[in-house]
Amino acid sequence: MSTTAPAPILRADGMAAGYGGADVVRGIDLELSPGAAPVGIVGPSGAGKSTIVRALVGQVKPTQGRVTWHGRTVSRIGLRDKKAFRTQVRRVAQEGIADVDPRWTVDRVLGKALSDARKAGNASGSTVAELLDDVALEARFAARQVGTLAGGEKQRVALAVALATRPGALLLDEPLTAVDPAMRGEVVRRLGESTAAQGTAVLLVTHDLELVERLCPTVHVLADGTFVDSGELSAVLGRAEHPAVRDLAEAAPLAVQRFR
Numbered sequence: 658m659s660t661t662a663p664a665p666i667l668r669a670d671g672m673a674a675g676y677g678g679a680d681v682v683r684g685i686d687l688e689l690s691p692g693a694a695p696v697g698i699v700g701p702s703g704a705g706k707s708t709i710v711r712a713l714v715g716q717v718k719p720t721q722g723r724v725t726w727h728g729r730t731v732s733r734i735g736l737r738d739k740k741a742f743r744t745q746v747r748r749v750a751q752e753g754i755a756d757v758d759p760r761w762t763v764d765r766v767l768g769k770a771l772s773d774a775r776k777a778g779n780a781s782g783s784t785v786a787e788l789l790d791d792v793a794l795e796a797r798f799a800a801r802q803v804g805t806l807a808g809g810e811k812q813r814v815a816l817a818v819a820l821a822t823r824p825g826a827l828l829l830d831e832p833l834t835a836v837d838p839a840m841r842g843e844v845v846r847r848l849g850e851s852t853a854a855q856g857t858a859v860l861l862v863t864h865d866l867e868l869v870e871r872l873c874p875t876v877h878v879l880a881d882g883t884f885v886d887s888g889e890l891s892a893v894l895g896r897a898e899h900p901a902v903r904d905l906a907e908a909a910p911l912a913v914q915r916f917r
C-alpha cells in the first residue's frame with residue numbers, strides 16, 4: 658500500500674530575499690502542506706524570520722529560488738487571484754488588528770470576516786461564538802469595541818479573523834507577544850485543535866520556545882539568514898551544534914532544562 662503526501666499549499670525552494678538589492682535570507686526551503694503538523698521558526702532578532710514570512714505572502718519578492726502557492730509563483734499571481742490568495746494564505750503579525758476601525762465591535766469585525774469568507778467561497782462554517790472560543794476569548798467580548806481591547810485581546814481577535822476564512826496556510830509572526838504566558842498556552846492549545854481540524858498548515862515565528870514546543874513538532878533555527886539546524890526542538894537544543902542554538906539555549910535556560 659502506498660500513501661501519497663498531500664501537495665504543499667505554500668512552498669519555498671532555495672529562496673533568497675531581502676531589501677534594496679541586499680539579501681537578508683538565502684537558501685530557504687520550506688513546505689506547508691494541508692494536514693501537516695505546524696512548523697516553527699526561531700532565531701535571533703534580525704536573523705530574517707519576518708522577511709521569510711513577507712516573502713511567503715508576496716510582500717517581498719525573492720531574488721533567487723521561488724515561492725509557490727499550489728505550484729504557482731506567488732510574485733506572479735495576477736489581480737484576479739490575489740483575493741483568493743489572501744483568504745487562503747493568512748498572515749497574523751504582532752500588531753494584531755491595527756487596520757480595523759476602533760469603534761467596531763468584535764462581533765462586527767468577526768461577522769464581516771465570516772461574510773467575506775462566505776463570498777470568497779471559503780467559509781469556515783464557524784459562528785462568532787466559536788471563533789471567540791477558538792482563541793480562548795469569553796463570549797462577552799463580542800460586544801466590546803475593538804479600541805477598548807487590551808493588546809493581547811486584540812492579538813487574539815486578529816487570530817480569530819484569520820481563522821474565519823479557513824485558510825489553507827496560517828503564517829503566525831509573533832502572534833501572541835501581548836498575551837500573558839499563562840493564557841498563551843491555552844490559546845495555542847485551542848489554536849492547534851482548530852487548525853488541525855480544518856487541515857490548516859501553520860507556520861509559527863516566535864522567540865518563545867515554550868510556544869514552539871507546544872505547537873510545532875518541527876522547528877527551523879534561522880541564523881544569519883539561513884536555517885542552521887532543523888528538527889524536533891528538544892533534539893536541536895540538545896545537540897546545540899551551532900552557536901546560535903547555544904545562544905538560544907542560554908537565553909531560555911529554564912525552558913531548555915525542561916526540554917532536556
Ligand SMILES: Nc1ncnc2c1ncn2[C@@H]1O[C@H](COP(=O)(O)OP(=O)(O)OP(=O)(O)O)[C@@H](O)[C@H]1O
Pocket residue numbers: 676681700701702703704705706707708709
Ligand atoms: N523594510 C526593510 N528595509 C530594509 N531592511 C529591512 C526591512 N525590514 C527588515 N529589514 C532588515 O532585515 C533584517 C531582518 O529583519 P527581520 O524583521 O526579517 O528579522 P527577524 O528575525 O524577524 O527579527 P525580530 O526577531 O527582531 O523580529 C534586519 O537587519 C532588518 O533591519
